[in-house]
Structures are given as structure tokens and as C-alpha cells.
Amino acid sequence: DAGVIQSPRHEVTEMGQEVTLRCKPISGHNSLFWYRQTMMRGLELLIYFNNNVPIDDSGMPEDRFSAKMPNASFSTLKIQPSEPRDSAVYFCASSHRTSSLEQFFGPGTRLTVL
């Protein structure tokens, strides 16, 4: 299996621009998670889906952030408009809820907002 795939691996953008991060979970997994990692706040869960339905979005910082999962093999995290404080590494992870609690992480997207 290819593991969790994230794109792009690096993104540099200017303040005010829209940013879209993409994730392909491991085939057969039914839960998908978006995390953000910063030096100040550590690793935080932003939102997670189960069977394509958002279950917990309490970690989404504000309305500028939105996430979608249109099907079992694809999810996006969008920031519009982006701000310098959004600079972080964004991880996507997936798991098979009914068989294991292990979350498998992707390589992350390093986002820099200038």
C-alpha cells in the first residue's frame, strides 16, 4: 500500500491567497483526520471524518478553514484567505475505525504564508 498521500509537500503563498491541501487516505480506511503542527501549539486535531461525514470539527480555528471529504478516497483542507499565522505543517491521517485505533499519518504539507 502507498500509505496516506498528501499534496503538495510544500506550499508557499502570500497572505490573502486561497490554499488547498489534499489528502488520499489508505484504501479501505473509513476515518480521516486533519492535524496541524506548530512549535507553539504542538500537534492539534483540526477535524475528522468517519465514512465521509465530519464527526468533530471543534479544532477548526475559524471560518477561514474548511474541510471536505467528497468520497472515501479524497479530502481537502482549504484556507481562505490565508494569514501568516497559518504557517505550519498540516498532516492528514487515516484509520480503519472498526479494526484498529492506529492512525496512519501522511508525510505532511509544510505551509508558509508570507
Next chain:
Amino acid sequence: AQTVTQSQPEMSVQEAETVTLSCTYDTSENNYYLFWYKQPPSRQMILVIRQEAYKQQNATENRFSVNFQKAAKSFSLKISDSQLGDTAMYFCAFMKGGGSEKLVFGKGTKLTVNP
């Protein structure tokens, strides 16, 4: 809300020696799970070991073992026979039972294994 505390921001150990990383957590839940994840310089997060709170026996995975003290809300990770490849950030994490899949992470401990 649950919190996870890792009191050691950085640690170092000599190759082949044993090191213990500390983790404490705060929860009012009785059913939960605890995890240690490793993040090497490549940035990829990897599960090291998992413990179910209802199990009294400490989990072990090869050179990695935990000391789970439920009453004290402590969950330390012991790495035996440390290897250079163990150099990484180690994160302790908490997951409430009962169907939630939300992981709450500690701030991490940076472990360096010296040759």
C-alpha cells in the same frame, strides 16, 4: 477536557543504553487509550506502542515498553538497547473510549541517541 503533559522537552542517551520518557495525563474518563508516536527527522509520524486503560498488563513491542500507572495517570515509555535510528521526537497521546477517535497529543520529547 483531556490534557497530556510531557515534562522533558529534550533527552539524550548513549547507543545501547536504556532511556525512559515521561508522560502524564489528566482525564475523568475510565475508558481510554494511550499511545506513543515517533516522529523522526523525516517528519512521518509512526505509532510505537498502544495501551488500553482497562488492561493492567503493560504493553511491549520489541525494545519498547510502557509503564502504565492508571491511578497516577502516568504513561512512560522505556526504550531498551537504544539505536541511532531511535533519534526522533516522541509524542504521548490520549484517546477517549466509547467511539471517539480524537487524539490529544503532548508537546513531545526530542530524543537524541548518541554513538
